[in-house]
Amino acid sequence: MNWDWGAVGDFMPHFWDGLWVTLQALVLGSLISFALGLVWALLMRTPTRWVRWPVGVVTEFVRNTPLLVQLFFLFYVLPEWGVTFSALTTGVVGIGLHYSTYTMQVYRAGIEGVPVGQWEAATALNLPLRKTWTAVILPQAIRRVVPALGNYVIAMLKDTPMLMAITVLDMLGEARLFSQQTFRFVEPVTVIGVAFILISYLASVLLRTLERRLVR
Numbered sequence: 001m002n003w004d005w006g007a008v009g010d011f012m013p014h015f016w017d018g019l020w021v022t023l024q025a026l027v028l029g030s031l032i033s034f035a036l037g038l039v040w041a042l043l044m045r046t047p048t049r050w051v052r053w054p055v056g057v058v059t060e061f062v063r064n065t066p067l068l069v070q071l072f073f074l075f076y077v078l079p080e081w082g083v084t085f086s087a088l089t090t091g092v093v094g095i096g097l098h099y100s101t102y103t104m105q106v107y108r109a110g111i112e113g114v115p116v117g118q119w120e121a122a123t124a125l126n127l128p129l130r131k132t133w134t135a136v137i138l139p140q141a142i143r144r145v146v147p148a149l150g151n152y153v154i155a156m157l158k159d160t161p162m163l164m165a166i167t168v169l170d171m172l173g174e175a176r177l178f179s180q181q182t183f184r185f186v187e188p189v190t191v192i193g194v195a196f197i198l199i200s201y202l203a204s205v206l207l208r209t210l211e212r213r214l215v216r
Contacts, residue, residue, distance in 0.1 A: 002186075003186065003187065004184060004187060007182065007184040007187040007188075008187045008191060010178075010182070011174075011175070011178050011184075011187060011188045011191060012191075014174040014175075014177070014178050014188075015171065015174060015175075015188075015191055015192070015195070017169065017174055018169060018170050018171035018172070018173060018174030018175070018192075019171055019195065021088065021168060021169060021170045021171075021173075022157075022160050022170040022171045022199075024088065024092070025088065025091050025092050025095060025160050025163060025168070025170065026153070026156055026157050026160060028092045028096070029091075029092050029095035029096040029099065029156055029160075030096070030099075030152075030153050030156060031096070032092065032093065032095075032096025032097065032100065033095070033096045033097075033098075033099035033100040033102075033103050033152065033156070034100075034103055034149065035100075036096065036097065036100035036103075037099070037100040037101070037102070037103030037104040037106070037107055038103070038104075038107050040055055040059055040100060040101065040104035040107075041104045041105075041107035041108045041111065042133075043055045044056065044104070044108065045108075045111070059100075059101040059104055060101075062097060062098060062100075062101045063098075063101035063102065067094065067095070067098045067159060067162055068162050068165060070094050070097070070098055071090065071091065071094045071162060071163070071165060071166050072165070072166070074090045074093065074094050074166075075087065075090045075094075075166040075167075076166075087163070087166050087167045087168045088163075088168055090166055091160075091163035091166060091168045095156055095159060095160070095163075099152055099155070099156055102152055103149060103152055106145045106148045106149055106152070107141065107142075107145060109144075109145065109148075110140075110141035110142065110144040110145035111137060111138075111141045113141065113144055114137050114140050114141055114144075118136055118137065118140065119132070119136075119137070121136075122136045122137075146207065146210060146211045147207070147211055149207075150203070150204065150207030150208075150210075150211075153203055153207070154200050154203055154204065157196065157199060157200060157203065158196070158200075160172075161173075164176065171192050171195060171196075172192055174188075175188035175189055175191070175192045
């Protein structure tokens with residue numbers, strides 16, 4: 001293998017551009033998945049069947065449909081109906097929506113893991129339902145699910161290269177474009193692989209630190 005450090009130097013400006021796009025997609029997609037997943041979980045606990053049933057159908061459909069198909073639908077089909085977003089916005093929404101159906105299950109497990117005594121204590125204190133959720137149930141449930149949510153953050157990072165299919169130039173997209181222009185494939189792909197390993201490691205360290213602080 002003929003390694004060319006000059007090619008690495010030439011690729012680095014493209015790498016930083018791709019890294020910025022990847023981090024945007026990861027952070028914003030994670031925020032959407034966390035917030036929307038919690039909404040799904042709460043809606044699934046409502047006593048009204050006409051709320052639970054549609055939510056269950058939608059989340060099952062999204063969870064059992066490939067992310068790539070969903071991205072194609074959002075980017076290429078929705079414009080036919082007059083709904084148009086930029087490629088990056090489409091990618092962020094697609095990843096966030098897709099993974100919200102997984103974080104929903106994590107939240108549900110966390111909520112169901114809260115001891116029954118906590119619900120009974122809130123009832124005995126005559127706390128309003130909203131106060132019961134925000135002050136008693138959710139803080140305990142979220143502490144329990146931080147590790148699982150962190151795993152999905154790393155999974156989202158690994159799925160960001162799929163955004164290349166809708167013209168988003170993330171790290172892998174920039175590497176592919178650079179390789180097509182220079183016919184150098186080893187250097188950019190290696191740099192991207194190392195970057196993914198480092199970002200995944202840093203993310204896992206940050207999540208472990210957050211977990212320890214929440215447990216205190």
